[in-house]
Amino acid sequence: MKKILIPTDFSDNAWFATKYVLNLFSSEECEFFFLHSTKIGVSMASNISKKLTNVMRENAITDLKHLQERAEKVDSNSKHTFKISESGHDLEQAIEITIENHQIDLVVMGTKGASGLKEVLLGSNTINVINKINDCPVLAVPIMVDILMPEDIGFPSDFNRLYKSELLNPIKGMAKISNSIVRIMHINTEGELSAEQQKNLDALTMYLYRSNVKTSYHLMSNYADKTREIVDFIFDFDIDILAMIRYKHSFLEKLLHEPVIKKLGHHLEIPFLIIPE
Secondary structure, three states: OEEEEEEOOOOHHHHHHHHHHHHHOOOOOEEEEEEEEOOOOHHHHOOOOHHHHHHHHHHHHHHHHHHHHHHHHHOOOOOEEEEEEEEOOOHHHHHHHHHHHHOOOEEEEEEOHHHHHHHHHHOHHHHHHHHHOOOOOEEEEEOOOOOOOOOEEEEEOOOOOOOOHHHHHHHHHHHHHHOOEEEEEEEOOOOOOOHHHHHHHHHHHHHHHHOOOEEEEEEEOOOOOHHHHHHHHHHHOOOOEEEEEEOOOOHHHHHHOOHHHHHHHHOOOOOEEEEEO
């Protein structure tokens, strides 16, 4: 059974992400955990009594129960079950504890529509989670994205290291449940791949092939504007989910440090899967 954690602030963004992931895993046995953190900032905490804090936590539990009822009402899938959890820890710590206690397979978070990836790259709760959670992949879902099964998963890579199977499992799993093709994308900065890069590419495609996952390889010209390059890749191949692996000096980390990538969020309206090493 797959275990999926959905942190929620009871916003439309969080609810839309819930609907998206319910559809994505409609064929899978899943246990969904709704998590809400009632932790407040230190400056505010000093002005709030313990009694008021308890009221806030009681209200959060009530809202979580309503959310669970809402999810059970819209999702009659017998393969799905729902649980709720309220935490007095800050969001990142609450997520870490839940991942460890319940062996969570995926964290799903809602973002703000067309600026969804911008929110991931520029800050917000989502980027904090991405930076601090090292034991579980995170799927950021922009509000109002089409709730359809993905057909094309984009996977940019620099091929500078050999990926372990556990890092590729989230991509493989999503591709298999939706019968998607994984489109492997590489920005051509070297002229041609080194022997090491070619070996890593071959190992990647062979692993996915043996897993019965369809793949294609796309060598992109080296633009000065990396934002435009990824946007062109996404639109040229109708990418439904963009997946990246986060590790030190990885392609994703390089992009996160390029100021030009900030513009990407204005063009991108697809879910973004981040897999920590």
